[in-house]
Amino acid sequence: MSSTRNNESHIEETTSNGVTTPQGIMEDECVLYYQPKTDVLTGKVVGVEALTRWNSPELGIVSPLEFIPIVERCRLIPQLTR
Numbered sequence: 001m002s003s004t005r006n007n008e009s010h011i012e013e014t015t016s017n018g019v020t021t022p023q024g025i026m027e028d029e030c031v032l033y034y035q036p037k038t039d040v041l042t043g044k045v046v047g048v049e050a051l052t053r054w055n056s057p058e059l060g061i062v063s064p065l066e067f068i069p070i071v072e073r074c075r076l077i078p079q080l081t082r
Contacts, residue, residue: 024054025071025079031055052080 024030030052037047054062069079 012054024056024067029055030055030080031061 031054033051033053034048035051036045037049038044040044052064054067055063056062071077
């Protein structure tokens with residue numbers, strides 16, 4: 001079993017104990033980080049990419065690889081990307 005699958009299972013187990021990804025989204029526990037996109041030839045910044053992380057009070061920073069599948073199953077992507 002992969003590490004991501006183990007972590008997702010842990011999140012889902014934790015979810016059943018009251019720590020839910022949907023609740024985290026509704027309570028603004030998601031944190032947005034901006035990563036610059038640079039032109040490899042000039043080194044100039046040509047844009048930015050927005051990256052989200054779930055900052056769970058119980059689990060700490062949770063990678064999107066771990067919580068996005070749950071958000072998708074719950075059909076909450078629109079709330080996450082608002």
